[in-house]
Amino acid sequence: MQRVIGGSDGEYRFLELPDADEWLMDGVRWGSFEHPLTPAFWVTQAWLQGEPAEGFALCANLVEEVVTCLLGGHGAPAEVGLAASSRVIEALRGSGSARMSVERAEELLRTPLSINGREIRYRFAGQRARYLHGCLEGLSELPESGLDDVELRDALCGLPGIGPKTASWIVRNRRGSDEVAILDVHIVRACEHMGVFPKGADPARRYFELETRFLEFCRRGEARASVVDAVMWATMRKLSRPMLKLLVDPVPAMGEPLPLFAWGEEQCPAVGEAAAITAPAVDLVRA
Numbered sequence: 212m213q214r215v216i217g218g219s220d221g222e223y224r225f226l227e228l229p230d231a232d233e234w235l236m237d238g239v240r241w242g243s244f245e246h247p248l249t250p251a252f253w254v255t256q257a258w259l260q261g262e263p264a265e266g267f268a269l270c271a272n273l274v275e276e277v278v279t280c281l282l283g284g285h286g287a288p289a290e291v292g293l294a295a296s297s298r299v300i301e302a303l304r305g306s307g308s309a310r311m312s313v314e315r316a317e318e319l320l321r322t323p324l325s326i327n328g329r330e331i332r333y334r335f336a337g338q339r340a341r342y343l344h345g346c347l348e349g350l351s352e353l354p355e356s357g358l359d360d361v362e363l364r365d366a367l368c369g370l371p372g373i374g375p376k377t378a379s380w381i382v383r384n385r386r387g388s389d390e391v392a393i394l395d396v397h398i399v400r401a402c403e404h405m406g407v408f409p410k411g412a413d414p415a416r417r418y419f420e421l422e423t424r425f426l427e428f429c430r431r432g433e434a435r436a437s438v439v440d441a442v443m444w445a446t447m448r449k450l451s452r453p454m455l456k457l458l459v460d461p462v463p464a465m466g467e468p469l470p471l472f473a474w475g476e477e478q479c480p481a482v483g484e485a486a487a488i489t490a491p492a493v494d495l496v497r498a
Contacts (some may be wrong), residue, residue, distance in 0.1 A: 302319055360391060
């Protein structure tokens with residue numbers, strides 16, 4: 212049995228996990244909770260972080276959440292997606308309408324964005340403008356309140372430019388749902404490393420099969436899928452490539468197995484000088 216202690220200000224709580232060698236699910240052992248990227252590590256991090264106090268929502272309503280996730284997905288850096296969606300949302304509010312012409316959407320997306328003192332152009336403005344127009348038209352026919360989480364995800368997948376990943380992101384944000392998963396490159400990489408996904412897993416071809424596997428992993432770990440997804444994404448995207456390679460490679464160039472170290476506290480001597488890692492706060496904006 213592994214015991215994790217969490218808490219602060221003299222108030223402590225405990226999480227008990229199976230031994231590192233026990234099987235969590237077919238082909239996947241628990242691993243040690245203090246060893247980064249193991250199943251026990253992710254379950255522990257989700258337990259320590261918990262759901263954000265303000266929830267997952269980025270916006271106040273479905274229309275604005277769709278705009279934000281649509282423009283923030285497709286490989287757009289988080290900062291660029293947020294800047295573009297903020298501009299579009301401001302225009303929608305100013306017009307008093309939940310719809311927008313293709314021409315107006317393209318005008319807004321083609322105008323350079325000011326980000327950290329730099330002028331940045333939003334990529335594929337013409338294509339995203341058409342998607343945005345189509346999504347806003349389609350949302351007027353979508354009965355959100357009458358659909359469960361999976362039904363809402365499936366309905367969103369019918370809108371232009373929205374696939375399972377973006378649709379799942381919208382549903383997770385709106386409802387804190389544990390019935391869907393946002394399988395972007397960071398989640399896939401982490402799950403491949405654990406053996407939850409096979410090597411070379413391709414969400415573009417096998418999204419729902421992989422999602423079922425991810426949700427099973429969370430259920431068996433007794434962790435909320437929404438929180439595991441958010442913590443996993445926030446952690447993986449902030450690891451440098453050299454550090455990620457060092458953590459994932461069981462026999463680094465130094466010729467010895469990577470020693471264990473406490474996440475967010477004292478790094479082991481072998482990697483401590485290379486980078487200081489702290490457990491990141493859950494960031495809800497995906498890149």
